Amino acid sequence: MSFGVVKVKNQLDSSFGNNSEVELLGVLKQNSFLFYSLYERKFGIRPNFAEVPFGTKFRCDFCWLNDNSDGPEWVLVEIEKPNMRLFNQSGDPSAELNHAIEQVKSWNRYFNQFPAEKSRIFGAVSRFRFVLVAGRRDGWEAKSAARWRSFHNNNSNIEIHSTDVFYDAIDHYSNFEESFWSFEENPRSLNGKDLEGNWSACSYIEKWRNLLT
Secondary structure: OOOOHHHHHHHHHHHHHOOOHHHHHHHHHHOHHHHHHHOOOOOOOOOEEEEEEEOOOEEEEEEEEEEEOOEEEEEEEEEOOOOOOOEOOOOOEOHHHHHHHHHHHHHHHHHHHOHHHHHHHHOOOOEEEEEEEOOOHHHHOOHHHHHHHHHHHHHOOEEEEOOOHHHHHHHHHHHOHHHHHHHHHOOOOEEHHHHHHHHOOOHHHHHHHHHHO
8 A cells, every 4th residue: 555645744734733642643553654764674564563551551652573683672662742842941851751751661660570571462572672752853953952862862771752753754755655665564553452463473473482481
């Protein structure tokens, strides 16, 4: 299938104009190509899953598997409001940004505290890659904010990206549609409740389950 970029851009514009996380999540679930900039490998991608629960109180917005030769890397993504306030007037991270970072940290603490949950939920895990998408690019490009994010991304296991990465994907798709064939094969997010059924039928995960246990 091909993605209707004009329609998708209009939907993205609406979610940004309303500063609605719910609307943005809805657009992302229906258009996997919007994650293009966040996928390290662009070809032969694995599908992404939406709303994957951990335990009784945690949930990531999206996740996907990187089936690397040195073991399975699971990418866990948290999406925040498109126009979330990033810093307060004193130049310190806003309460909203700190809350979002803490939310992602809680996932890491959970899996460190309950390592068996990693195997139960994901089948096999060599490592996690944690991604937080929050705020607009112009907010991150202010001098103090850019320095803060550069230090954070170099000293934390949580990558922070601006929500403009989704517009980047639209621009790239408009010019290089042929590069998105793998996303066209996996056009929409799958239900997080189906994650176990997906990896349980995956020979790659089965191999690493035997190697890591």
